Amino acid sequence: MTNPPTLDQLIELGVVQDAQGLQGQIKVRPHASDPVALLSCKEIWLSLIPRRSAGVDPSLEPASLRLYRVKQSKFHSGTVLIALDGIADRDQAEALKGARLLVGRELFPKVESDSYYWVDLIGCQVNNLQGESLGDVIEMTDNGAHGVIAIGDAESQAVKYLVPFVKEIVHQVDLPNKLITLDWQADWL
Template sequence: MSTPSLNDLIELGAVSEAQGLQGQVKVRPHSSEPVALLSSKAVWLSLIPRRDAGVSASVEQASLTQYKVKNAKMHSGNVVMALEGISDRDQALALKGARILVARDAFPKADSDSYYWVDLIGCSAVNLQNEELGEVIDVTENGAHGVIAIGDASSKTIKQLVPFVKEVVQNVDLDNKKITLDWQSDW
């Protein structure tokens, strides 16, 4: 398989430690529900700096390495993975700090009213009065629900933080990259 573009890969977690003696790795997932990470048949590992660190990352700089996933399971808030070719603790420890990336097209299909946060980034946000609020530039979780950061994508300036809850989010149209919110522009 050829190395994909970094734009096609989504970072889902990072290797935090070796787990056990047989080469399993403990992955700290970026999501509280790491469905895509648990269901992945293959992952890419990289030690390159994060995209938001101001470094222009390319495939050449990335030195991505693909591993087939033998199994993955949740354990104490982490994902424990067994990767093909990693068979002892020393090999697993050598991967500590590596970013775990998965091809977006390998994610399982989301339910009809569920969304992968990565798909929301870049959507334009409008309110019920059809006023342009900005572009979704980030999505985070505050413990109770998701929060979308709306602002100017070119300058990464956040204008508003909006709760991603059904009372506020009226419609998500991923095909047209548009989210309609019950939200005022001056809130």
């Protein structure tokens, strides 16, 4: 990516929680329990504009993005420690506290055939085995035991169902056609 992308073209993978040590490393709170995409990135975009900020002029978004080359990253005690090119001391790292880490989706590593990045499921239409439409995937979350699909109206973001993302319920995920088939009845709330 040569020109700064818009925030809509990037996927947020975590938030800078704090500085780590004296050499300018940052401590990142990843949004995923297994931050494989964050750990594999060789470059990241940082933005100090909070997610979905009310009153932020959209024309400021590209100017808020800054591209950094990742020198080193490692998973440590539930956080990701990252050394960035150009960030050499603790003061520079502390100035990034609260920044969002963003990457282009095309930079994510390939996944196995039965695995999915949750971001790819957002917006998929969800049908049950009887062919009834249940709505669209609005959000994916984790309850500790398994993933949970929030299904509802994509336009209003109103959630109608919270469904466990487990193989007993999820019968098919067809990403090319943006369709998920579940063993779930329309009258189950």
